[in-house]
Amino acid sequence: MKYWLDLYRANLRVAIASMLQYRFTILIWAVWGFIGPLISLAVWSAVSAARGGTIVNKANGASFAAGDFAAYFLVYMVFGHLMMSWDAFEFAMRVQNGGLSPALLKPVHPIHRDAASNIAFKLTTSAMLLPVWAILFWLLKPHIVLNAFSLLAIPALAVACVLRYVLQYSLALVAFWTTRVDAINQLYFTLDSFLAGRIAPIALMPAWIAAFALYSPFRAMGSFPVELALGRVPPEQILPGFALQGVWLVVAVVLLRTLWEAGIRQYSSVGA
Amino acid sequence: MRYLRLLKVLYRTSIQTDMEYRADFFTRIVASLLGLVATVGGLAIAYGYTSTLKGWTYQQVLVLVAVYYVMDGLTEMFIAPNMRNVMTQVREGTLDFVLLKPVSAQFLASFRTIVIWRAANVLVGIGLTAYAVGRLGAHIGIGQAASFALTMAAGCAVVYSLWLFLVTLTFWFVRVDNIEQIVWQGFEAARYPIEIYPAWLRGALTYGIPVAFIITIPAQALSGRAGQMPLGVACAVGVISLAASSFFWRFGLKHYTGASA
Amino acid sequence: MVEAQIVLKGLEKVYRVHEREAGVGASIRSLFQRKYKDVRAVDSVSFTVEAGEIVGFLGPNGAGKTTTLKMLSGLLHPTGGEAHVLGHVPWKREPAYLKHIGLVMGNRNQLTWDIPALDSFSVNQAVYAIPEADYRQTLKELVELLELGDVIKKPVRNLSLGERMKCELAASLLHRPKVLFLDEPTLGVDVSMQVRIRQFIAEHNAKYGATILLTSHYMADVTALCKRIIVIHRGRLLYDGPIDALSERIAPFKLVTVDVENAEAAALVAQFGEVVEQDGLKVTLRLPRTETSAVVARLLQDLPILDLTVADPPIEAVIEQVFQEAPKNEVLA
Numbered sequence: 001m002k003y004w005l006d007l008y009r010a011n012l013r014v015a016i017a018s019m020l021q022y023r024f025t026i027l028i029w030a031v032w033g034f035i036g037p038l039i040s041l042a043v044w045s046a047v048s049a050a051r052g053g054t055i056v057n058k059a060n061g062a063s064f065a066a067g068d069f070a071a072y073f074l075v076y077m078v079f080g081h082l083m084m085s086w087d088a089f090e091f092a093m094r095v096q097n098g099g100l101s102p103a104l105l106k107p108v109h110p111i112h113r114d115a116a117s118n119i120a121f122k123l124t125t126s127a128m129l130l131p132v133w134a135i136l137f138w139l140l141k142p143h144i145v146l147n148a149f150s151l152l153a154i155p156a157l158a159v160a161c162v163l164r165y166v167l168q169y170s171l172a173l174v175a176f177w178t179t180r181v182d183a184i185n186q187l188y189f190t191l192d193s194f195l196a197g198r199i200a201p202i203a204l205m206p207a208w209i210a211a212f213a214l215y216s217p218f219r220a221m222g223s224f225p226v227e228l229a230l231g232r233v234p235p236e237q238i239l240p241g242f243a244l245q246g247v248w249l250v251v252a253v254v255l256l257r258t259l260w261e262a263g264i265r266q267y268s269s270v271g272a
Numbered sequence: 273m274r275y276l277r278l279l280k281v282l283y284r285t286s287i288q289t290d291m292e293y294r295a296d297f298f299t300r301i302v303a304s305l306l307g308l309v310a311t312v313g314g315l316a317i318a319y320g321y322t323s324t325l326k327g328w329t330y331q332q333v334l335v336l337v338a339v340y341y342v343m344d345g346l347t348e349m350f351i352a353p354n355m356r357n358v359m360t361q362v363r364e365g366t367l368d369f370v371l372l373k374p375v376s377a378q379f380l381a382s383f384r385t386i387v388i389w390r391a392a393n394v395l396v397g398i399g400l401t402a403y404a405v406g407r408l409g410a411h412i413g414i415g416q417a418a419s420f421a422l423t424m425a426a427g428c429a430v431v432y433s434l435w436l437f438l439v440t441l442t443f444w445f446v447r448v449d450n451i452e453q454i455v456w457q458g459f460e461a462a463r464y465p466i467e468i469y470p471a472w473l474r475g476a477l478t479y480g481i482p483v484a485f486i487i488t489i490p491a492q493a494l495s496g497r498a499g500q501m502p503l504g505v506a507c508a509v510g511v512i513s514l515a516a517s518s519f520f521w522r523f524g525l526k527h528y529t530g531a532s533a
Numbered sequence: 534m535v536e537a538q539i540v541l542k543g544l545e546k547v548y549r550v551h552e553r554e555a556g557v558g559a560s561i562r563s564l565f566q567r568k569y570k571d572v573r574a575v576d577s578v579s580f581t582v583e584a585g586e587i588v589g590f591l592g593p594n595g596a597g598k599t600t601t602l603k604m605l606s607g608l609l610h611p612t613g614g615e616a617h618v619l620g621h622v623p624w625k626r627e628p629a630y631l632k633h634i635g636l637v638m639g640n641r642n643q644l645t646w647d648i649p650a651l652d653s654f655s656v657n658q659a660v661y662a663i664p665e666a667d668y669r670q671t672l673k674e675l676v677e678l679l680e681l682g683d684v685i686k687k688p689v690r691n692l693s694l695g696e697r698m699k700c701e702l703a704a705s706l707l708h709r710p711k712v713l714f715l716d717e718p719t720l721g722v723d724v725s726m727q728v729r730i731r732q733f734i735a736e737h738n739a740k741y742g743a744t745i746l747l748t749s750h751y752m753a754d755v756t757a758l759c760k761r762i763i764v765i766h767r768g769r770l771l772y773d774g775p776i777d778a779l780s781e782r783i784a785p786f787k788l789v790t791v792d793v794e795n796a797e798a799a800a801l802v803a804q805f806g807e808v809v810e811q812d813g814l815k816v817t818l819r820l821p822r823t824e825t826s827a828v829v830a831r832l833l834q835d836l837p838i839l840d841l842t843v844a845d846p847p848i849e850a851v852i853e854q855v856f857q858e859a860p861k862n863e864v865l866a
Contacts, residue, residue, distance in 0.1 A: 024450060025449075025450055028450045028453045028454065029453075031457070032453075032457065035457050035460050035461065039460075039461055039464060040314070042464070042468045042469050042470075043314070043315075043318050043325070043464060043468055044318065045468070046325050046326050046467075046468040047318050047321050047322050047325065050322040050324065050325060050326075051321060051322055055321050180295065180296065180299040182299055182300070182303050183299045183300075183302040183303045183306070185303075186302070186303035186306045186307055187302075187306055189306075189307075189310065190306040190307065190309055190310040193310040193313075193314065194310070194313060194314075199310070199313070199314035199317065200314065200317050200318065204317065204321070205317055206317070206320070
């Protein structure tokens with residue numbers, strides 16, 4: 001245990017130091033995360049304005065006013081930043097240019113170093129973004145309603161972060177077999193836009209997409225913590241929600257291990 | 273004439289190289305279609321609750337998305353790879369070889385390569401344009417088609433000028449890839465009608481990074497929406513931006529070779 | 534009648550460098566109040582090169598060699614003085630001028646990384662508007678002379694450093710430049726490849742009478758190719774003349790090596806002059822040129838000598854000495 005703590009501490013220190021070197025670049029990177037939620041918010045604000053203020057999905061009774069959209073997309077912006085991972089891109093690059101080989105010589109799985117740098121990124125950029133978030137919350141006037149279960153969003157967010165990280169890393173491993181990960185990344189991104197409730201709250205989506213989304217890993221590592229924080233998950237669905245997160249996490253870890261072992265065999269047979 | 277021949281050779285060599293990566297084309301088409309699903313799907317969900325969005329009907333917005341795809345594809349095919357190349361060349365000092373050649377440096381720097389598989393976005397965009405225009409149900413006359421072509425050309429000129437301007441900044445700052453990212457983010461926002469954005473962002477997207485000009489105006493010309501910019505003005509903007517960016521490039525080049533020191 | 538092809542008159546390049554101190558405070562201060570320092574990279578350099586000459590352009594790192602070459606090839610504007618190459622002012626960058634020059638930089642590539650050199654060549658053909666027949670002819674010659682063979686059909690990224698350098702040379706020679714600037718053409722290339730490239734440069738010069746200005750860190754390149762050298766240091770011209778005369782003029786010394794019979798004699802050798810090297814019973818002395826014969830006579834007379842040789846110091850050592858003593862030397866040209 002102490003070994004792991006020391007390992008992460010050392011890796012974190014290095015990662016944070018190098019992040020600070022490139023703070024401007026890193027910040028620009030982080031601002032990328034703003035674009036999606038803000039565009040979605042703009043679209044839905046326009047829709048709600050066109051409908052006189054509040055939108056109701058007649059199929060399930062879900063209702064969103066302008067302030068609710070602001071709350072949903074702003075909280076999603078913050079949570080989304082904390083859940084973000086870009087390992088798929090980097091990993092593919094490393095496999096292609098041979099940068100992976102030195103990492104394989106180390107006695108520790110490279111995922112730990114990557115995870116540490118992911119955490120470092122989130123720590124440094126969150127500190128930098130805090131004032132920006134504060135201004136956006138103040139400007140866009142979200143209507144935030146908390147309820148007794150809102151605090152549960154914190155563990156849900158933690159699981160979501162790990163789940164998204166592990167799943168993305170598994171996806172990145174596809175680079176072992178093909179140099180064209182673009183299409184796979186795009187598929188992931190497209191599914192994520194709908195099923196994780198990024199382009200619209202799942203409650204407002206057509207029934208068939210919503211049904212699909214509710215059981216998908218995307219919602220578990222996407223809008224679930226956001227909905228929980230804003231009190232939009234009915235109490236009887238909270239426990240199943242967490243259970244689903246757990247199931248997907250197990251599946252993701254198994255997937256990662258299997259893919260990793262097979263991938264390394266492939267990598268070493270082709271010639272690292 | 274000589275430049276046309278040169279262009280032919282340059283593009284031929286780069287297409288020959290791309291042919292080695294033929295499978296890329298399918299990857300790009302798949303990626304492009306998936307991206308389209310995300311954009312159009314999102315819009316379709318929104319339009320499930322309303323029939324117009326700040327005056328834009330669903331069909332008109334589809335035209336807008338289509339123009340976005342065509343423009344984005346053309347940029348990534350013809351302009352962006354060359355401009356990114358110049359940025360690297362300035363950093364590594366190999367731009368010197370471009371300057372040594374007995375032809376216009378701007379020409380050689382701007383049209384060195386073409387990434388042919390990026391045509392995927394252009395094709396998907398054209399397909400969507402045809403579909404959207406069909407859905408629009410309106411008859412597109414010659415005049416409308418011509419004004420669409422002209423505004424597209426003007427839009428391309430503005431995109432090119434914007435890139436050239438950015439690249440010229442590298443003569444002073446060396447690292448401008450961050451600014452490039454910001455421009456790109458602005459582009460991302462332009463696949464939706466800019467009327468949905470708050471006033472300040474609308475201003476930035478119209479006058480700062482003129483994506484409104486590049487995408488919204490051709491889309492309006494094709495879908496026959498009101499509020500069009502007079503054709504003459506659109507063409508003038510295109511020509512002026514070309515001239516201005518070319519002037520700035522030459523000015524930057526002078527600085528680069530130390531003529532201003 | 535051959536006329537001068539490269540003429541420099543008091544060419545000068547002064548860089549304004551922003552002085553930056555370490556520390557956050559200093560860097561914030563420098564936002565408002567910048568300190569500048571003038572660096573004279575090239576300081577009123579004048580020389581002329583005749584058509585068909587190969588001239589070695591020497592100097593330590595930062596002497597101003599590359600800056601001078603860049604000005605002559607039109608990549609940099611000077612801050613003072615003038616230069617004419619082939620009758621053109623280089624930094625006007627007229628196409629008519631650029632068509633007739635070539636520049637090879639050992640540490641930079643003009644060839645596109647991902648495509649075969651042959652494709653880059655055909656781009657150059659279009660850029661320089663080389664007629665098809667001439668292009669074929671020149672390419673054939675270059676491929677033969679440089680022993681390129683199939684190398685030009687492989688993507689450049691798969692080539693060795695030496696192969697890449699040969700392709701770079703070929704790319705810069707396709708348009709048969711009348712004036713060729715070579716900046717470290719053998720940098721990092723292995724010895725046998727250096728010899729090959731050297732031979733090629735000599736042959737090319739002999740065949741087309743191209744004027745060549747060459748910089749190199751490898752003195753062997755210079756001694757093999759150049760009869761004349763120009764030495765600059767800290768932007769100033771130190772020497773311009775025949776390579777053989779350099780040692781005479783700058784380093785009026787001879788090296789005398791003696792093999793003596795025993796250790797006592799070896800110890801005594803030091804009395805006759807400055808010992809630069811001693812290897813057992815073999816001792817090397819450095820003697821002023823004018824005194825050499827007298828000292829040699831005395832050596833032979835006083836000591837039990839088995840063998841004695843008199844030699845000029847190696848050119849490397851001479852150049853080394855020039856740079857060390859440069860600050861006190863005036864222009865020797």
